[in-house]
Amino acid sequence: MMVKELAKEMRKKFSELGADVPQKEIESKLDLLVNQYRVPEEEARRTVFNQYVRDLKLQRGPQGSESPLTKIKDITSDGRWISLKAKVIQLWENEKASISQIGLLGDDTGTIKFVCFAKSDLPLVEEGKSYIFKNLVTDSWQGRFSVKMNKTTTVVPTEDVEVANNDTTVTGAVVDVQSGSGLVKRCPECNRILVKGACVDHGKQDGEYDLRVKAVIDDGRAAQDIILNQEMTYKVTGIDVKVAKKMAMDAVDPAVVYDEIKRILLGKYFTVKGPVLGSRYLLVKDMQPARVQLDLNAIVKKVEGI
Ligand SMILES: [Zn+2]
Incomplete structure (x- = not known):
């Protein structure tokens, strides 16, 4: 993908998150990384995206309306605010002090990794229990999607969620x-x-x-x-x-x-x-x-x- 198209796509994503960022500005950042420093496109995209998320405090959450309740199989792009009704299938071992919990969530359409950072200060979830997770942000790494909890996330226990048999x-x-x-x-x-x-x-x-x-x-x-x-x-x-x-x-x-x-x-x-x-x-x-x-x-x- 050309830097120009990539920038256009990112601008669209930012505007969905409630931020108006000039396309030229995104383009020049991407151009520097991709064409001058030879950073792979995907990595450059992530770097620039994360920088804006930090600078613009996009973490404050979706503007206006609540994040839409989504099925796991429908998570196909990153940087989106969503809500999930899912079961904690497994909690993984985690040696990083910055992460409070990491593991796998499932619903009737699939499974997805989740990460919760210690600084988000959220209540711990339990393996085998189901919750409604409001205001998660989707992310991806090497083509695999995950969801991240943040300060605006709420976690409310709910009735048992059936998980797809995989x-x-x-x-x-x-x-x-x-x-x-x-x-x-x-x-x-x-x-x-x-x-x-x-x-x-x-x-x-x-x-x-x-x-x-x-x-x-x-x-x-x-x-x-x-x-x-x-x-x-x-x-x-x-x-x-x-x-x-x-x-x-x-x-x-x-x-x-x-x-x-x-x-x-x-x-x-x-x-x-x-x-x-x-x-x-x-x-x-x-x-x-x-x-x-x-x-x-x-x-x-x-x-x-x-
Ligand atoms: Zn401990």
């Missing part, structure tokens, strides 16, 4: 059980994993015990990262928090839990099912041992090829 099924061998699996402690304030007994945000904490597994399953074509929460970990390994604590205490080493989980899962075949979050992690909702059907034709071909 489950993926993979049958394969567990080829890796990653460190960080097993018995962990979480910050009671923000749910982050404690490192050496401390939360990045809330300092030294006693913490609450949790169990989880991060692993990789490979179906012979591709590797898929999977996550098992406490409940799934128990279903598959028979280890619950109580058992894990006893194991760790007896051995005077929490790593025994990790070793045992590894022994149970590594190299075994399973069928796992669940939503793939943020295009990376499959959150396991169901996991069954799989009998592997040996594909004789494929094996014969491989042998013939030697």
Whole structure:
């Protein structure tokens, strides 16, 4: 896209946000970045956009009317003020002190990442609960959309929102059980994993015990990262928090839990099912041992090829 067209498009977006910005001004900023500094177009666009948002205090919110209630699948451009009625499908681990919560929202049309910054000072949302989020701003990064909460955002609990079924099924061998699996402690304030007994945000904490597994399953074509929460970990390994604590205490080493989980899962075949979050992690909702059907034709071909 030419700088001129890009500037025109951005001017339109600003005017939707209630700001009148001269096109020539946008054009010259873009021209400097794209043509002189060789910044990629998309990055230049973001840079200029963010600068105006800051300078013009566009964060104050939509002028006049309320942000329209939108379905997740209809989020197709960034910098828009919208409202969502959605369920918090998952809260992700987050080590940045500037971010209070990050995770995934879902409605009956899809899922989208959300970010809430600590400075917005909003109440924390809970996994599995549904809310009406008013005044979110859409954003995008490398073609993927997200929504950001801000100071004007309101979060009101609502009845359960049905989430589109976007489950993926993979049958394969567990080829890796990653460190960080097993018995962990979480910050009671923000749910982050404690490192050496401390939360990045809330300092030294006693913490609450949790169990989880991060692993990789490979179906012979591709590797898929999977996550098992406490409940799934128990279903598959028979280890619950109580058992894990006893194991760790007896051995005077929490790593025994990790070793045992590894022994149970590594190299075994399973069928796992669940939503793939943020295009990376499959959150396991169901996991069954799989009998592997040996594909004789494929094996014969491989042998013939030697
Ligand atoms: Zn914390």
